[in-house]
Amino acid sequence: MSAPENEHAKEHGGPRVDEPTGTATMGHEWDGIEELNTPLPTWWLYTFYACIVFAIGYCVVYPAIPGIKEGSHGTFGWTSRGQLASEMDAAKAARAPVLAALDATPIEDLPKNPELLAKAVAGGKAAFKVNCVPCHGSGAAGSIGYPNLNDDDWLWGGTLTDIQTTLEHGIRQPGDDATRTSMMPSFGRDGILKPADVQDVVSYVRQISGQEPGNASAQRGAALFAANCVACHGADGKGNRMFGAPNLTDKVWLYGGSRTAITETVTNAHAGVMPAWGNRLSPATIKMLAAYVHSLGGGEAFAAPAAPAAETAASTGQ
Amino acid sequence: MTNMDPKGLTRQPPKRLHAETQAVHPRAVDGRFRRLKWAVMTFCLAVYYITPWLRWHRGPYSPDQAVLIDLEHRRFYMFAIEIWPQEFYFVAGLLIMAGIGLFLVTSAVGRAWCGYACPQTVWTDLFQHVDRLIDGDRNAQMKLAKAPWGPAKIARRLGKWSIYLLISISTGGAWIFYFADAPTLAREFVTLQAPSIAYSTVFVLTCTTMWFGGFMREQVCIYMCPWPRIQSAMLDEKSLLVTYKDWRGEPRGKKSPTGAPLGDCIDCGLCAAVCPTGIDIREGPQIGCITCALCIDACDGVMEKTGRPRGLIDYVTLEDSARERQGLPATPHWKLIWHARTLIYLGIWSAIGAALLFALGTRQHLSIAVSKDRNPPYMILSSGEIRNAYAVRWKNMEGRPRKMQLTLDGPAGAKMWSEDMAKEMAARDLTRIIPADTTAPLRIYVTAPVGTHEGKLSFTLRALDQDGGEVSYATRFDAPDEDHD
Numbered sequence: 001m002s003a004p005e006n007e008h009a010k011e012h013g014g015p016r017v018d019e020p021t022g023t024a025t026m027g028h029e030w031d032g033i034e035e036l037n038t039p040l041p042t043w044w045l046y047t048f049y050a051c052i053v054f055a056i057g058y059c060v061v062y063p064a065i066p067g068i069k070e071g072s073h074g075t076f077g078w079t080s081r082g083q084l085a086s087e088m089d090a091a092k093a094a095r096a097p098v099l100a101a102l103d104a105t106p107i108e109d110l111p112k113n114p115e116l117l118a119k120a121v122a123g124g125k126a127a128f129k130v131n132c133v134p135c136h137g138s139g140a141a142g143s144i145g146y147p148n149l150n151d152d153d154w155l156w157g158g159t160l161t162d163i164q165t166t167l168e169h170g171i172r173q174p175g176d177d178a179t180r181t182s183m184m185p186s187f188g189r190d191g192i193l194k195p196a197d198v199q200d201v202v203s204y205v206r207q208i209s210g211q212e213p214g215n216a217s218a219q220r221g222a223a224l225f226a227a228n229c230v231a232c233h234g235a236d237g238k239g240n241r242m243f244g245a246p247n248l249t250d251k252v253w254l255y256g257g258s259r260t261a262i263t264e265t266v267t268n269a270h271a272g273v274m275p276a277w278g279n280r281l282s283p284a285t286i287k288m289l290a291a292y293v294h295s296l297g298g299g300e301a302f303a304a305p306a307a308p309a310a311e312t313a314a315s316t317g318q
Numbered sequence: 319m320t321n322m323d324p325k326g327l328t329r330q331p332p333k334r335l336h337a338e339t340q341a342v343h344p345r346a347v348d349g350r351f352r353r354l355k356w357a358v359m360t361f362c363l364a365v366y367y368i369t370p371w372l373r374w375h376r377g378p379y380s381p382d383q384a385v386l387i388d389l390e391h392r393r394f395y396m397f398a399i400e401i402w403p404q405e406f407y408f409v410a411g412l413l414i415m416a417g418i419g420l421f422l423v424t425s426a427v428g429r430a431w432c433g434y435a436c437p438q439t440v441w442t443d444l445f446q447h448v449d450r451l452i453d454g455d456r457n458a459q460m461k462l463a464k465a466p467w468g469p470a471k472i473a474r475r476l477g478k479w480s481i482y483l484l485i486s487i488s489t490g491g492a493w494i495f496y497f498a499d500a501p502t503l504a505r506e507f508v509t510l511q512a513p514s515i516a517y518s519t520v521f522v523l524t525c526t527t528m529w530f531g532g533f534m535r536e537q538v539c540i541y542m543c544p545w546p547r548i549q550s551a552m553l554d555e556k557s558l559l560v561t562y563k564d565w566r567g568e569p570r571g572k573k574s575p576t577g578a579p580l581g582d583c584i585d586c587g588l589c590a591a592v593c594p595t596g597i598d599i600r601e602g603p604q605i606g607c608i609t610c611a612l613c614i615d616a617c618d619g620v621m622e623k624t625g626r627p628r629g630l631i632d633y634v635t636l637e638d639s640a641r642e643r644q645g646l647p648a649t650p651h652w653k654l655i656w657h658a659r660t661l662i663y664l665g666i667w668s669a670i671g672a673a674l675l676f677a678l679g680t681r682q683h684l685s686i687a688v689s690k691d692r693n694p695p696y697m698i699l700s701s702g703e704i705r706n707a708y709a710v711r712w713k714n715m716e717g718r719p720r721k722m723q724l725t726l727d728g729p730a731g732a733k734m735w736s737e738d739m740a741k742e743m744a745a746r747d748l749t750r751i752i753p754a755d756t757t758a759p760l761r762i763y764v765t766a767p768v769g770t771h772e773g774k775l776s777f778t779l780r781a782l783d784q785d786g787g788e789v790s791y792a793t794r795f796d797a798p799d800e801d802h803d
Contacts, residue, residue, distance in 0.1 A: 040337070137693075139694045251699070297697070297737075
């Protein structure tokens with residue numbers, strides 16, 4: 001059939017019919033390549049029209065058309081800021097019951113409610129990242145002059161209540177009456193001790209902290225220590241949390257335990273400041289932060305969950 | 319192709335770039351392939367509708383539905399098998415097997431998936447039977463389609479579409495039962511207490527079933543489905559195709575005008591009339607042919623009535639077409655399947671299946687995952703001891719609570735305690751009861767004496783019940799390089 005039809009096509013200018021398939025071509029060719037005319041079904045065309053209608057509708061209801069100063073707003077009034085705000089509101093609403101429960105629970109009762117405690121720790125972890133990381137580090141490991149919160153050495157106490165107080169009122173925060181405060185004298189700088197005496201005291205401190213064997217200098221230092229230091233650091237050098245006086249016999253040093261570092265401390269003293277957070281953060285956030293810091297492994301007055309720890313089922317998760 | 323039917327639907331040179339779809343009204347037919355299609359359809363629909371209602375007892379802590387995709391709790395249950403999310407490779411393996419299975423079937427028997435088992439084919443077939451039930455067979459359907467709209471036609475159409483809708487709702491409805499406890503969900507569904515996702519899923523699937531099965535039908539196969547395109551590339555001269563044996567049938571006709579001898583085809587057109595995709599198989603192999611073989615049934619019936627041998631239209635490979643054209647006998651059927659490509663697919667398919675079964679049989683039902691704290695990597699306690707922290711996940715994959723023991727293997731003098739106990743109770747092992755089907759996260763602190771160097775540390779989790787089982791996780795213990803000052 002094709003051959004005579006093609007004759008016909010040539011005469012009348014219609015498209016050529018491809019012989020093997022019996023399908024007409026589109027009537028054009030590029031370098032000998034022709035295209036068969038395989039028509040789409042009409043419904044496909046309607047699908048295309050439907051897409052156009054949808055696109056027009058979309059442009060009407062959503063912001064889509066750019067303008068000189070601002071684009072169209074769309075009849076739905078949708079904005080990405082609005083969506084964010086509603087998502088934040090939803091998140092806030094979801095958190096509300098936890099925060100209300102935290103407000104109603106005194107911090108010392110938190111361990112009695114493991115579920116709430118777990119949520120407080122999680123919330124505290126987030127709040128820590130926002131507020132505490134600049135000084136204490138992202139892993140709460142601190143650095144010279146900024147305490148490591150993972151360990152079991154606490155200047156001002158490591159129970160939940162102690163940590164809460166520290167957070168709320170800060171340390172040596174001017175203007176906060178309840179702030180934790182103390183002042184170590186600058187024994188060297190102010191001439192209370194002569195440089196040689198300072199070295200003797202340092203020798204004694206290094207002896208009681210197990211870093212140096214006892215010697216004559218340390219023996220002289222012991223007497224100086226008893227005269228000048230025991231009021232705060234105690235007769236045995238184990239510190240006193242009333243004044244935030246560190247335990248000098250342990251292995252944790254806020255400003256370093258080397259001879260140089262201790263000499264510097266005795267000569268000039270240190271008085272680190274931590275801001276009071278009570279007027280910046282909500283009481284619930286402070287509780288969460290306290291719970292998080294307490295959970296880092298060094299928290300004191302550990303209260304085991306209701307069931308005996310040894311064989312209780314661990315808390316579950318996915 | 320000089321013998322082509324000039325009235326053929328697909329071959330007429332079109333005047334426009336898009337063509338009106340011709341509605342297909344296939345005629346009812348009976349025969350061995352039709353009966354096979356009935357059987358496959360019954361089987362497929364039965365599997366689809368009944369599976370979620372099968373029960374399988376798994377004890378008090380797990381659902382008793384035989385096949386359940388529990389998205390909420392991230393578990394996949396299939397009879398005795400329970401898959402956790404981290405074991406999803408089993409499901410991936412099954413999907414790969416399904417893919418290679420398609421290749422295997424194509425290599426062995428051609429486009430059989432399209433012709434018999436594809437949901438689009440099964441549901442289209444079902445809807446076409448509804449057409450015959452309400453409107454009558456092919457001729458009545460065509461007549462009704464042409465008839466002007468009047469009360470009788472409206473009533474028939476509404477009746478038919480109502481049945482379409484019922485089928486569609488039950489199709490979409492059955493789907494959701496794979497994802498929740500079927501009896502509970504059914505009760506909630508009818509009392510309007512089911513989650514909204516159930517209703518929207520049913521709604522969407524009802525729409526697609528109604529639209530694809532009721533109205534789009536063969537258009538889905540010809541224009542929308544990618545598989546026929548892929549399949550065309552997978553067919554070769556050894557693939558079984560539904561073939562009109564033109565060397566036997568041509569020249570076709572009822573009576574020769576010139577008296578010249580005619581072929582076996584009496585040009586009754588029944589093969590085209592019964593075709594569910596509306597093609598004429600006598601035009602040769604084409605993309606619209608889903609190889610459902612209903613034309614074979616139709617032609618065989620005619621051949622029988624007219625006293626000619628069956629098989630004018632038959633499953634034939636291209637290779638055999640060439641042989642038969644020369645008068646040579648066809649290849650025996652077993653030989654068709656016995657060729658390298660089929661055997662290689664079968665080999666791959668079975669190897670994956672065997673590997674999956676082996677992995678399933680030997681998998682542990684407890685597992686441990688440890689993630690060491692790296693910020694800070696280690697801590698010095700006031701006593702000078704070195705402390706490392708680990709997040710340890712105890713995983714009990716059995717459907718019952720199990721008593722498990724975690725043992726520490728690390729530096730000399732190392733001891734561990736967990737967040738839920740006091741440091742004073744630190745020991746080399748910890749025992750916990752892990753609830754059924756649960757991952758229990760526990761923070762573990764390990765301390766080692768002053769002077770310990772960094773090194774290897776591993777945790778071993780042991781089940782303390784009869785079934786036992788033991789898994790280990792190797793990690794490390796960090797310590798300062800030298801005495802800190």
